[in-house]
Amino acid sequence: MSTISTLISLNTPLSHVIYQSSSDLPDTWDHVANTTLFLQKKYFEILEHSCPSNMKCFFIGIFQNKELVGVAISQFLDLKSLESFGERDKCLKTIVRNFLFKRFASHVLFIGNCMLTGENAYVFSEAVPFEKQIKVLYEARDEIEKILKKQGITIHLLTSKDFSIKEITKINQTSICDVFQFTTQPNMIFSISESWKNEEDYVAELTKKYRDQYKRARKKAIGIVKRKLSISEIEDNQELIYDLYYHVAKNAPFNSFFLSQNHFIELKKIWKDNFLFYGYFMDEKLIGFTTLIKNGSAMDTYFLGYDNSIQREKMLYLNMLYDMIAYSIKKKFKTIIFARTALEIKSSVGAKPETMFGLMEHKNPIINYFLPYFFHFLEPKTSWQERNPFQ
Structure with missing residues (x-):
């Protein structure tokens, strides 16, 4: 994802704070998030006032000592509350897919923004090693999962999106390289x-x-x-x-x-x-x-x-x-x-x-083991031919 420059000590451990209101964000938030509107306070204010009814948003501040060195967004989706996942395809496979989503994967927790396409999940100081970025984001996700559990919500599916080829290459050099990786329609x-x-x-x-x-x-x-x-x-x-x-x-x-x-x-x-x-x-x-x-x-x-x-x-x-x-x-x-x-x-x-990549894990270990098969079976396929109007 995007980075910013700042002078920080690499030896100081990172910590995180979970926010649920844009009014609580630190004053330096937009300075850290200056590479994209989609991680800035005003956008989070928009989400607070008008996000989809089946969504909860969480804003993650990453600190080294007391200095903000990273920002991120996480979203919880309750798919069970949707009347429809989409009405274009009426085949048996789609009916089975919708049933399985509602039964086994209706509570989804994202690192990233499912309303957008592209690298809009987080921004870190370029001085923070990538392995530490991923580690603290997963720690923050674990805390959000606990917050939701206290509200009576059990997470079924954990996912992170969207990553470019460059970003997924870096992920493959970290401890989460064995998490199931998927691609959907390109950006x-x-x-x-x-x-x-x-x-x-x-x-x-x-x-x-x-x-x-x-x-x-x-x-x-x-x-x-x-x-x-x-x-x-x-x-x-x-x-x-x-x-x-x-x-x-x-x-x-x-x-x-x-x-x-x-x-x-x-x-x-x-x-x-x-x-x-x-x-x-x-x-x-x-x-x-x-x-x-x-x-x-x-x-x-x-x-x-x-x-x-x-x-x-x-x-x-x-x-x-x-x-x-x-x-x-x-x-x-x-x-x-x-x-x-x-x-x-x-x-x-x-x-x-x-091509954009995502990461996905199911909380049930048996389902998680078979997740690559389930995903490729259930993911809607799009057949298309690439055009080149300039040649």
Whole structure:
């Protein structure tokens, strides 16, 4: 994960403090977490006010002596309280998977953030050896498990996410190298060329096939108006926005949570201009939306929603991707984090897959022994063909 520089003694043992409120975090928290918005106080405040109903968040401060040298996030998910894990796949395998999750793996404790894709779990001072980082994080996780047990919650599954190839290589040199490692859908990353000054420069570098795709999508979108929404407009359209989001979310192959209705309002209220909400209108009716988060030199795409019947007719999702690319080029971002799902269409606009790894343990030793088999049997498979629109 990301690191920061500070002068500390390597011989002093690390300690941790578990926080459940952003108001209790040390004053130096954001200085340590300055490499990503997703570990800073304001984001944790957003989660406190609007995290999914089946989620509890814990914030971990890592100290050497009394100096804060690392920060992390942990989340507990109660999957049993979900009405649906996702309604896209109706096969027998999916029915069996959902039953087993609810019966044997409904209480999940993460190191990391299951609402995001990418390395957003922790930040440490670069002076802290990696082995010590992992050790203190596992100690903190053990304490969170005890906190939950006092509340009558028994953890079934322990997992950590997301790790890049570089990070998992370091993990393989530590004492937890024998923990089951898994991969799911890759993180789709779009790199913005320094030579691109506007959308036209991007389109000019596409091959004819993909320029034609771009022209066809833009032609289909005639009649759709896109505009940035203010917080009052998000509030006025809250129910419709949630319906559009929920339609997309429930048709995913697998869900571990659903957003709260006020989540986008809280994001806009607290993050202001760092959170962008774009509505798509046809005949003055909201038919879709996208959200973007400015995170340093990276533009993170967030949740979206749309009317599926109009999406197909107007190629709305593809146009949304082109709009995100155009805005990010104009504002001189270096990368766009398109995250998981819809891999092939994201690939067709130029995003590249980055493999992300996770760690998983089951508290039942017998289930844990067979976990690699169970995981590969139950994990939804996604078949897709990588595209290269620039060659």
